[in-house]
Amino acid sequence: MSHAPALRYPIWTGGRDVLRAEWTKLATVTGPAWLLAAVVGLSVAVSAAADAVTRCPTGITCSVDTVKLSLTGILLGQAVVAILAVLPVCNEYSTGMIRVTLAAMPRRPMVLAAKASVVTGLVLVAGIFAVLGSLVTGLLILPGHGFTAVRGFAQLSLTYGPTLRAAIGSVLYLGLIALLSIGIAAIVRDAAVSIGLALGVLYVFPVLTAFIGNQTWHDRIVRYTPMAGLNVQATTGLRSLAIGPWGGLGVLAVWALAALLAGGLLLRLRDA
Amino acid sequence: MSSGVLAPRRPDLRPDRVRFAQSLRAEWVKFRTVRGWVIAMVVAILITVFLGIFAAGNVNIGCQNGPNGPVLTGKACTPKYPIGPGGEAVSDSYYFVRQPLAGNGSITVRVAALTGLHGGGGRIATGQSPLAGMTTGVVPWAKAGLILTSSTRLGSPYAAMMVTGAHGVRMQYNYTHDTAGLPGSVTAGSPRWLRVTRSGDRISGYDSADGRHWTLVGTARLTGLPTTVQAGLFATSPIYTVSTPGAIGSTNQSGPSQATAVFDDVSLRGSWPARTWTGDNVGNGPASAGTGFGYFRRSGAAVTVSGSGDIAPLVAGPAAASPTSTFEQPLAGLFAGLIAVVVVAAMFFTTEYRRGLIRTTLAADPRRGRVLAAKAVVCGAVAFVVGLVAAVIAISIGLPRQRNQGSYVLPVTTVTEVRVIVGTAALVALAAVLAVAAGAILRRSAAAVTAVIVAIVLPFLLAATVLPVSAGAWLLRLTPAAGFAIEQSIPNYPQVSNVLSPAQGSYPLPPWGGFAVLCAWVAVALATAYVLLRRRDA
Numbered sequence: 147m148s149h150a151p152a153l154r155y156p157i158w159t160g161g162r163d164v165l166r167a168e169w170t171k172l173a174t175v176t177g178p179a180w181l182l183a184a185v186v187g188l189s190v191a192v193s194a195a196a197d198a199v200t201r202c203p204t205g206i207t208c209s210v211d212t213v214k215l216s217l218t219g220i221l222l223g224q225a226v227v228a229i230l231a232v233l234p235v236c237n238e239y240s241t242g243m244i245r246v247t248l249a250a251m252p253r254r255p256m257v258l259a260a261k262a263s264v265v266t267g268l269v270l271v272a273g274i275f276a277v278l279g280s281l282v283t284g285l286l287i288l289p290g291h292g293f294t295a296v297r298g299f300a301q302l303s304l305t306y307g308p309t310l311r312a313a314i315g316s317v318l319y320l321g322l323i324a325l326l327s328i329g330i331a332a333i334v335r336d337a338a339v340s341i342g343l344a345l346g347v348l349y350v351f352p353v354l355t356a357f358i359g360n361q362t363w364h365d366r367i368v369r370y371t372p373m374a375g376l377n378v379q380a381t382t383g384l385r386s387l388a389i390g391p392w393g394g395l396g397v398l399a400v401w402a403l404a405a406l407l408a409g410g411l412l413l414r415l416r417d418a
Numbered sequence: 419m420s421s422g423v424l425a426p427r428r429p430d431l432r433p434d435r436v437r438f439a440q441s442l443r444a445e446w447v448k449f450r451t452v453r454g455w456v457i458a459m460v461v462a463i464l465i466t467v468f469l470g471i472f473a474a475g476n477v478n479i480g481c482q483n484g485p486n487g488p489v490l491t492g493k494a495c496t497p498k499y500p501i502g503p504g505g506e507a508v509s510d511s512y513y514f515v516r517q518p519l520a521g522n523g524s525i526t527v528r529v530a531a532l533t534g535l536h537g538g539g540g541r542i543a544t545g546q547s548p549l550a551g552m553t554t555g556v557v558p559w560a561k562a563g564l565i566l567t568s569s570t571r572l573g574s575p576y577a578a579m580m581v582t583g584a585h586g587v588r589m590q591y592n593y594t595h596d597t598a599g600l601p602g603s604v605t606a607g608s609p610r611w612l613r614v615t616r617s618g619d620r621i622s623g624y625d626s627a628d629g630r631h632w633t634l635v636g637t638a639r640l641t642g643l644p645t646t647v648q649a650g651l652f653a654t655s656p657i658y659t660v661s662t663p664g665a666i667g668s669t670n671q672s673g674p675s676q677a678t679a680v681f682d683d684v685s686l687r688g689s690w691p692a693r694t695w696t697g698d699n700v701g702n703g704p705a706s707a708g709t710g711f712g713y714f715r716r717s718g719a720a721v722t723v724s725g726s727g728d729i730a731p732l733v734a735g736p737a738a739a740s741p742t743s744t745f746e747q748p749l750a751g752l753f754a755g756l757i758a759v760v761v762v763a764a765m766f767f768t769t770e771y772r773r774g775l776i777r778t779t780l781a782a783d784p785r786r787g788r789v790l791a792a793k794a795v796v797c798g799a800v801a802f803v804v805g806l807v808a809a810v811i812a813i814s815i816g817l818p819r820q821r822n823q824g825s826y827v828l829p830v831t832t833v834t835e836v837r838v839i840v841g842t843a844a845l846v847a848l849a850a851v852l853a854v855a856a857g858a859i860l861r862r863s864a865a866a867v868t869a870v871i872v873a874i875v876l877p878f879l880l881a882a883t884v885l886p887v888s889a890g891a892w893l894l895r896l897t898p899a900a901g902f903a904i905e906q907s908i909p910n911y912p913q914v915s916n917v918l919s920p921a922q923g924s925y926p927l928p929p930w931g932g933f934a935v936l937c938a939w940v941a942v943a944l945a946t947a948y949v950l951l952r953r954r955d956a
Contacts, residue, residue, distance in 0.1 A: 196880075196884060199885060199886065199888070200886050201886075215884070218884050221879065221880065221884070222872065225868050225871070225876070229865065229868050232864055236864070336863075337862075338761050338764055338765045338768065338863035338864060338866075338867050339454075339761055340864075341761075341864045341867045342757050342758065342760070342871070345867070345871045345872075346757045346758075349871065349876065349879055350469070350754045352879055353753045353882065354751075356883055356920075356921040357473045358472075358473045358750075359474070359741075359743075
């Protein structure tokens with residue numbers, strides 16, 4: 147392959163156009179809008195349900211992390227984010243659109259970068275609403291269930307450092323899940339297999355940690371798999387965590403980046 | 419067609435079952451000729467086996483033989499548990515104040531008080547009496563009353579009438595049977611009278627709130643009871659477990675406890691040749707360590723009996739005194755395998771739409787319900803085989819591994835073992851059929867795969883990790899995840915305090931009940947798919 151064009155034009159040449167193209171593809175079908183609404187709606191609904199069923203009866207010391215509890219819905223929201231991220235990539239292959247796309251923009255990694263930017267941008271916006279909505283459910287429901295200031299549960303507030311970290315971290319978590327899913331989709335190309343892999347990565351490790359008897363392996367799974375990113379929601383008992391909040395999100399970021407790089411590389415190497 | 423001269427039959431006039439067989443064959447060919455799907459099925463088996471063995475068998479069990487003895491690991495640490503008359507592992511430890519009873523007879527007693535001590539879960543320093551630092555309070559399943567047993571051998575058949583800490587009067591026999599009598603706790607103002615009578619191999623338990631009006635609580639038939647049995651007073655108190663909802667799931671604390679009962683007005687009928695009471699620590703509970711947990715004292719007509727332990731079936735989880743595991747534990751990897759099966763099953767329908775093959779399929783067989791049925795049967799059958807092979811391999815490698823590592827695998831009957839393995843295969847098959855139906859309803863593979871995975875795996879995840887036990891139980895009653903109950907080999911005994919978490923193998927519904935819930939979901943999904951398939955253009 148000739149490297150001449152890369153010398154003459156900067157790497158971001160055509161970046162605006164390809165971003166606009168990807169934006170147009172997403173914005174002109176109804177699916178993504180519905181999925182974004184589902185990210186917010188389902189996250190808030192599950193968070194509200196989790197808050198509604200958790201009580202701290204008088205006379206018992208509860209060690210509930212109220213912030214993490216109020217963000218339970220992110221566990222479902224991430225599944226919708228995975229669909230939202232996988233479809234724009236896999237639909238290109240199933241419809242044959244990928245050949246048009248690559249004819250218009252032969253710099254293949256750029257296409258993936260543009261897709262990732264547009265999808266992740268949308269997910270981050272939806273994530274802000276999902277997280278804020280979830281925290282509001284906690285704010286409204288939990289004080290009535292025994293989680294009162296008198297018993298050591300301060301009102302949920304973004305002015306409190308750890309709560310703010312959990313909120314921002316959860317939004318970023320959803321963004322990273324989008325990037326991870328896009329990477330997986332670029333590697334696998336098929337929607338069903340991609341979504342299966344993405345959900346497998348997201349759900350199997352937490353289930354496994356619930357079963358595993360060996361503490362060392364339990365901690366290793368929590369520390370090194372994408373589920374580490376969920377630790378960013380923790381606001382209490384940080385010392386007992388296998389990995390800290392930002393460290394956990396960093397592990398997820400490494401996974402997402404690795405998936406994207408592998409996807410980008412395969413996109414360059416394989417025929418479309 | 420060879421006999422075309424006599425009967426020029428058109429294909430659509432052939433009997434339905436022939437047409438269905440053809441559809442089945444067509445779908446089977448579609449399935450087995452896609453190499454990726456066949457590979458995915460093999461991957462489903464491998465990943466289920468690997469993760470299951472990894473998660474269940476990966477424990478470090480260490481123990482010490484005596485306070486100054488060598489430190490042992492693995493199989494040398496496997497505890498020995500008595501086996502009850504029903505074949506289940508049991509705990510059988512209590513303080514027994516006994517006399518032999520020859521032939522038929524009865525014993526009646528008044529229970530004046532039941533008090534207790536329990537630990538808060540804190541560790542006890544070496545050399546310190548476990549009783550030091552314990553708090554006053556009767557644990558809910560502390561038991562004291564009358565017991566009649568064939569012998570003091572552990573695991574022997576028995577029947578007992580007892581007062582309990584928080585569950586009123588109970589009649590229990592042979593470890594697993596439990597019948598409620600008078601409600602309410604024993605206090606100075608409301609003592610309880612208990613009576614046990616033996617007539618042949620029938621043991622009847624009675625209770626009374628005033629010593630004059632008696633109610634029959636239950637009758638137990640203990641087959642093979644010897645002529646002379648041991649009968650008398652007992653007290654025992656199980657491990658005290660507290661579960662608090664915590665930052666990451668629930669945290670469980672446990673420690674020993676002690677129950678002390680005051681009896682008076684002991685009256686005996688029949689032939690009691692010894693004429694004197696003997697006190698015994700039965701079993702190897704905390705009482706046997708000579709720590710002051712088990713004793714009896716007489717002062718006038720009153721007898722005080724104090725004991726620790728339990729007479730109950732053994733369960734896995736926090737209530738178990740030492741590491742126990744269950745028969746189904748090596749199946750923990752099933753979640754990962756299920757995802758692979760669900761992906762293929764959903765694609766089995768959705769790719770027909772993506773490639774336009776659905777139009778050919780429906781042209782070849784215009785009865786759309788038959789196409790749906792053929793796909794469901796083929797996919798379900800393949801998934802059943804995948805589940806069966808995965809379960810058999812995982813269990814046959816996983817269980818010996820668990821045993822070698824020193825974990826006590828709670829014994830179950832062969833019927834239960836078959837139910838767990840075949841049930842697991844059926845669970846995988848139903849999940850596959852659910853995914854086929856979801857594929858027909860949603861037509862989009864990503865949506866169908868996500869819907870089924872979220873419906874089956876997420877409720878389990880939420881119930882096992884995030885939600886409090888009671889709320890998680892509702893998820894496991896209502897969602898398709900209820901089907902995992904088919905894997906539970908040790909029943910939830912109401913007479914044993916335990917944390918009923920799915921991660922410990924406990925489901926709120928009985929095995930077939932949970933399975934029925936999953937079947938209902940599959941039926942609803944198939945019916946919806948059928949209606950939509952007929953109504954919509956392909």
